[in-house]
Amino acid sequence: MSIIKLVVMLLLLVAISATTEDTNFIFNGFYSANLTIDGVSSLSSDGLLRLTDGTKQQKGHAFYSKPIAFAKNSSFSTSFVFAIRSEYPNLSGHGIAFVISPTKTLPGALPSQFLGLFNETNNGHPTNHVLAVELDTIQNSEFEDINDNHVGININGLNSAKSAPAGYFVDGFQFQNLSLISGLPMQVWMDYDGGKNQISVTLAPTNVKKPETPLLTLSHHDFSRILRRPSYVGFSSSTGSISTSHYVLGWSFMLNGKAENLVITELPKLPHLGDVKNEQSMILLVGIPLFCLCLIFLLSLAVVHFMKRKKKFSEIVEDWEQDYGPHRFKYKDLYIATKGFREEELLGRGGFGRVYKGIMPISKIEVAVKRVSHESRQGMREFVAEIVSIGRLRHRNLVPLLGYCRRKRELLLVYDFMPNGSLDKYLYNQPRVTLNWIQRFRIIKGVASGLCYLHEEWEKVVVHRDIKASNILLDFELNGRLGDFGLARLCDHGCDPQTTHVVGTLGYLAPEQTRIRKATTGADVFAFGAFTLEVVCGRRPIEQGGGSDGIVLVDWVYGFFRRGEIVEAKDQNLPMGREYREDEVELALKLGLLCSSADPSRRPNMRQVVQFLNGDVPLPDLSLLNSSSSGLTFGHRQEAHHDSAMSFPSSMDGSFSQSSSIAESLLSGGR
Incomplete structure (x- = not known):
């Protein structure tokens, strides 16, 4: 028995040794690196790790091939040099992330704003066990990004636990901005103290020593719940609609110690910006002495x-x-x-x-x-x-x-370019592809999120003034994107309304526009309500009926609402498969009626609309909703209680001066 115990102990020692070997490494260029790559990632002969190759809507991964055995109180240190290069100096296709993950493949991860890490269903899920430091070049409001040039510490999802604008501290206190898409190489240091449960991230150009003050520090978080044993370390990156290349030039890592310093002078060189070989010029230079007369003629x-x-x-x-x-x-x-x-x-x-x-x-x-x-x-x-x-x-x-x-x-x-064209082609005239409910509800929520960004989240207030199905374009994943800003108006937040012409499309115009002649966010909300009913019902806001007058969609849906059968107003061609959700259909129809109120003060603002659609806030009681010659109104029974429950004051109910643009006459109509 003692021999058997001895053998078992030896096997355990071998297993422990196997999991703890190679816990430190350094690559001053990836010439013979032990990496596992997938997606569009590649290793060049001159030692560059290229995570993306400039193609659109792609992702790339590169992980150290062997797992790292993180213990409960393990610490680690890592440093790497990266560069992001885009076709445009002020536009980029998303960013790059350093990742610690229980798997090297990240199955189901999407490109674009998901950085090749997660997708819509697993983003933020605690079972991911993923720790990442993102270098993000796009501001995504759905992930609460602070700007389009930031560094963030992410835990199991893309909503950063802590983030800061890209830059570094000079002399410990003076902040110096950095542009992640400058195309220049930059160095990142990441240090984790398992005893203190503290992680810090530092960023600087390659010609600057590691600053004493970190850019980011996240403390008092039990990272042992996130880091599974064993885990893999590496990089993930993705592109969107802009051709972008993401490079890693060198990488150093150590478990329970300080990572070795990279030798910047030994790192591979990035390709020259705009380096184009002109072979025809070389041919002309060689041929000039022999073909002078021919050249003069040419x-x-x-x-x-x-x-x-x-x-x-x-x-x-x-x-x-x-x-x-x-x-x-x-x-x-x-x-x-x-x-x-x-x-x-x-x-x-x-x-x-x-x-x-x-x-x-x-x-x-x-x-x-x-x-x-x-x-x-x-x-x-x-x-x-x-x-x-x-x-x-x-x-x-x-x-x-x-x-x-x-x-x-x-x-x-x-x-x-939006490959799937405009939304109206999928709603009317017997479309070849009928959108299911998940796709329609995602389009409604996406347009609401875009309008909320225009009204409240950008540096200026933007009133679109022409929201309708034909101005919603679908990308390759059938996500809805609001386009055609031909009638849009811009102003600073909190500015006084100015008079303007009445513009827009019949059926989407708020009733007060012909009276006050102002471009307001409330008028956009009214148009969004008509658009929501349009998507759910598969009908135009105004259709020619059997009589002389057209059928108004809002009145038609209201009739079902009064009979307690509002869900029956849905598109009869809507597939009734597993993806169909009657509660969401009812929510969308009632929200469309709420946004269609004739009184602008009774309409929600777009932030509230997003909250209703996400289920964060329940819809108010619509029992007092009535129809009149001026449109949908709310009755006066229990007025005091009704006002508090149904009033939606908008902090962005501004409009814009007539001289702000001539886009109204040049940009409207079409994509």
Whole structure:
């Protein structure tokens, strides 16, 4: 028996030794690194770890192949050098994260805002046992990001337990900003003290020593509940709609000790920005002595061709546009992208222009190009300033406006391309694809989140003024994105309302707009209510009936509500499978009626709408809802109690001056 015990003890010692070996490593370049990679990640011959390769909507992982045996009071230290490079100097496709995970594969993880770590169902779940430090370049309001250039400590999800703007402290107190998408290499240090349950993160350029003051410190958190034994350490990254590459140049790690310092001078070099080989120029240089006469003739032809081509692609570029350089596209690039604006590339026609699909010649980004005409230069400077301002909107449920181009009497606006077109094509005229309830409810919630961002979360208040199904575009996952900001108005938070023209689409216009003639967030809420009923019922807000008058959708749904059968107003083509939720259908229909109140003070604001849709706050009692010639109203029974229960004062009920833009006449109609 003693021999058997001895053998068992030896086996245990071997097992413990196997799990604790290789607890420290250093890679000054990944030339022969013991890594497991997947997705679009790759290792180059010169030692660079490239997590993403510039393609859109992709993810990449790279983990140290052997597990790390974390104990209850284990400490660790790690350091790595990274760089993020985008096709655009001010736009990027999400970020990179250092990860500790019980698995190397992260099954089901999504790209884009999920950083290749989680998905919609497991984000924030305590069974993930994932600790991550994110270097995020996109502000996602759904994860409560502080800005579009931050560092965060994440536990089991993408809502950071603690975050801070990217930068470092000079002399211990003076903060210096850093841009994560500058394309320059930066170094990160991460130190965890298991005894103190404290984790700190430090960031700095590679030519700066490790600052004494960390950028982030998270204390008094039992990380032993998160770190499973064994766990894997590595990196995850993802791209969205912008072509971006994420690199790791070097990495050092140690368990229960201080990680070795990386040798910055030994790290591999990043590719040169804009390094393009011009083989034709080399050929000309070699052939000049032998082909002088031929070259003179060819140059003469080239000059003639160049003059004709320059005239064909000539543009108007004024001095004041130099400030908007990154947002200005070359007409030549747009012409090539759309194959000369061929009819085969036409996506649709609007009241003020045509929209074409295009593929940018260098970046290969798919875009939608809106081509409109303008007859006057009056107000053009203010208009372009507003285009650039709207182009800075960043939300997963908004269609990004990438930039513009001016040429002769034409104005071209460049948007991100949405592959599945507009929502109305999936609701009417016997669509080939019928959206199920999960997809419809996700679209409603997404548009509500985007409107909340416009009304309350961006640096200015944005009133959209044209919310309808044809202006909701669907991305490759059938997520709803609000587009066409042609009638939008901007102002500072808390500004006084100004008069404006009545604009919008019949059926979505709030009743007070013809009276007060103001652009308000409350009018957007009314239009959102009509849109919500439109999606749930599969009907237009106003349809031609059997009589002389049209059938008004709000009145039609209200009839079902009064009979206690509101759910019967749903689209009869709505699939009734497992994804169907009658309680959510009832919630959406009642919310549509609530937002359609004729009295603006009775409508909720968009933040409250989001809370209702997420189930955070129950809907108020709608028993006093009545129909009148002015629309849906609330009765006066028990008025005092009713006012407190049904009043929704809006802190953003502003409107905007008539001179803020000429976008109303140039941008509306189409994508």
